[in-house]
Amino acid sequence: MGSKQKTAIVTGASQGIGAGVVQAFLDRGYNVVANSRNIIGSGAFAESSQLALVDGSIGETAVAAKVVETAISRFGSIEALVNNAGIFFTKAFTDYTPEDFKALSNTNLEGFLYITQAAVKQMLAQKSGGSVINITTALAVNPISGITASVPMITKGGLEAVIRSLASEYAKEHIRFNAVAPGPVDTPLHKDNPKEFLKTLTPMGVVSDVNDIVDAILYLTEARHVTGEVLHVDGGAHSGKW
Numbered sequence: 704m705g706s707k708q709k710t711a712i713v714t715g716a717s718q719g720i721g722a723g724v725v726q727a728f729l730d731r732g733y734n735v736v737a738n739s740r741n742i743i744g745s746g747a748f749a750e751s752s753q754l755a756l757v758d759g760s761i762g763e764t765a766v767a768a769k770v771v772e773t774a775i776s777r778f779g780s781i782e783a784l785v786n787n788a789g790i791f792f793t794k795a796f797t798d799y800t801p802e803d804f805k806a807l808s809n810t811n812l813e814g815f816l817y818i819t820q821a822a823v824k825q826m827l828a829q830k831s832g833g834s835v836i837n838i839t840t841a842l843a844v845n846p847i848s849g850i851t852a853s854v855p856m857i858t859k860g861g862l863e864a865v866i867r868s869l870a871s872e873y874a875k876e877h878i879r880f881n882a883v884a885p886g887p888v889d890t891p892l893h894k895d896n897p898k899e900f901l902k903t904l905t906p907m908g909v910v911s912d913v914n915d916i917v918d919a920i921l922y923l924t925e926a927r928h929v930t931g932e933v934l935h936v937d938g939g940a941h942s943g944k945w
């Protein structure tokens with residue numbers, strides 16, 4: 704890093720991948736604004752001179768605005784945004800309800816849209832580039848028979864498509880847009896799924912640790928010439944049949 708301390712925003716930060724990303728950014732000397740619906744009450748982190756916590760559902764415009772305002776008022780700039788907040792569940796395509804679709808769209812898509820718009824406005828004003836990373840999934844390009852995730856994939860597929868458009872739109876300003884696409888990761892999302900079953904979802908027969916995903920996020924955050932990429936960290940699950 705340069706001499707000036709950089710600031711990163713992480714959504715969905717109270718547990719799992721998001722909490723790992725917050726800790727990794729703090730360890731590297733970044734200032735961090737961490738958000739989830741209940742990050743303060745979760746006890747995952749304590750506020751500090753380097754860390755601000757903002758409660759609220761990131762799909763609400765007011766919460767997105769508050770997260771960005773907090774970054775600017777507390778730390779003075781935004782260099783990186785990790786759109787990690789996400790919900791996921793499976794059912795037969797015909798069983799997804801309008802409420803399911805609204806919940807998936809609200810957290811996964813609106814939770815990306817409003818905060819990314821506000822963060823990009825700030826990055827444009829700073830005139831020193833920036834990094835935005837979406838967290839998607841290997842299932843977006845390679846569905847697995849029996850994992851009936853069609854409607855969540857509308858959102859994850861969209862999050863992969865939009866980075867290509869935005870990588871092109873903001874290339875000249877050096878604001879970079881990438882995605883990390885995990886396979887199964889050992890987080891509370893899978894607390895009810897046996898590890899032996901999760902291992903069957905990758906050709907390598909592995910379940911990733913949070914740190915496997917965090918390493919990819921850190922790489923893309925600082926890879927100054929990489930934009931429009933989807934980095935799969937999935938034991939090979941984005942291609943082929945096994």
Ligand SMILES: NC(=O)c1ccc[n+]([C@@H]2O[C@H](COP(=O)([O-])OP(=O)(O)OC[C@H]3O[C@@H](n4cnc5c(N)ncnc54)[C@H](OP(=O)(O)O)[C@@H]3O)[C@@H](O)[C@H]2O)c1
Nearest residue numbers: 715717718719720739740741760761788789887888890892
């Ligand atoms: N684990 C996997 O195997 C896996 C695989 C592929 C992709 N992913 C993706 O990776 C990301 C993180 O997954 P994870 O396994 O770490 O999930 P997780 O353990 O379920 O944690 C999700 C986090 O998101 C927060 N959150 C949920 N809804 C939110 C909202 N509306 N606004 C703000 N924060 C919200 C939760 O905190 P609150 O309850 O306090 O809001 C929590 O901190 C997700 O986008 C997921 O789709 C995970």
